[in-house]
Amino acid sequence: MRIIFMGTPDFAVPALEALHAAGHEIVCAYTQPPRPAGRGKKLQPSPVQAAAERLGIEVRHPVSLKNTEEQERFAALEANVAVVAAYGLILPQAILDAPKHGCLNIHASILPRWRGAAPIHRAVMAGDDVTGITIMQMEAGLDTGPMLAKATTPVDRKTTGELTAELAELGARLMLETLGKLNGVRAESQDDAQASYAPKIDKAEARIDWSKPAEEIERLARGLAPFPGAWFELEGTNGLERVKLLRAELAAGSGAPGEVLDEDFSIACGSGAIRPLRLQRAGKPAMDRAEFLRGRPLTKGTILP
Incomplete structure (x- = not known):
């Protein structure tokens, strides 16, 4: 295709690499523009751009797709599917509407x-x-379209980072299977009454509130690992760290919430207690x-802010 x-x-x-390895013709890869990163704030290509260039695939990174010129360029690729x-x-x-x-x-x-x-952060949390x-x-709606295929995996005690890597591979395999039988797939409408929403993580959510139940704090730690990371403060030589x-x-x-x-x-x-790992x-x-x-011993009875 x-x-x-x-x-x-x-x-x-993983999906880009799997599609390429399966012999599909990737006519173009669209991705976000390079962003400043690192101490030098040099422009860094996205992981998809780096992978596409390695595979010899044309890369485009428009700031927006709302203008007519960009939409015409997209349609001119005459893709079977995006x-x-x-x-x-x-x-x-x-x-x-542009791809077949x-x-x-x-x-x-x-x-x-x-x-x-x-969605991954929210599922864990x-x-x-x-x-x-x-x-x-x-x-046009936010993730409201008909469903063509599903695959599941247990959350267990996985972090968002671990689940992200696992789901990336699962998604690549499921997309290949779906494309292989696309003309015969029967779409299933979503039940809007069962919908829940996974808004972007707000910075304020990452600060640990020790008055919350231990189970909730443990899930918060896994749900925000490795990024942005649930955090608390300790008294250090230069103030709070x-x-x-x-x-x-x-x-x-x-004990009292936040008590070591x-x-x-x-x-x-x-309610309850946690032990950092x-x-x-x-x-x-x-x-x-x-x-x-x-490197940072703590005395019993210390109260964390």
Whole structure:
């Protein structure tokens, strides 16, 4: 098939590579423009741009697809289908209609649950037992289009980062299967009454509130790992220091919210307690609890802000 690929982050790369390896003709890859990154703030191409260039695929990164000129350039590619995976731009109706089979999206949830920008984060933070991939025919609404295929995976104790990598591979396989039987796929409408939404993570959500239940804080840590990272503060030599909590486990004990209960860094919550497993100090690499405590021992009875 003649395919236009539209994606930006690492999540989209396995699908691009799988489509190319399967022999489909990727006529162009659309992605977000290069962004400043690193200490030097040099422009860095997106992961999809880097992968596409490595595969010899033409890359386009328009700032918008709303103008007529860009829409005509898109239509001129005469694609059978556009495959979309975390692209990051709204697709106008003219773009949705241009390919023969329209635009198919790899969405990282079991629709209609978790429509929106952060479905993996929200599934973990909500304590969902299962998540997965939905291949969806795109339309003007926010992730409201007919569903062509689904695949599931257990959440278990995975972080958002771990689930993202797993779902990226699952989405690539499911898209290949869907394209292989596209003419015979029976679309299933979504039940809007069952829909839930996954808004983009707000910075304020990342700060840990120790008055919350331990189970909720443990899920928050996994749900925001590795980025943006749930965080708390510790008193340091130069004032309060921000520390990211990347993984934790439930622990025994109780006390005032934020109270350090023992030398092993168990922390009392609104109900129950947690014990950090992996942490990251500002400007430092992530480390396990034992390594963290060697460099920053904590006294029983310390109250975290």
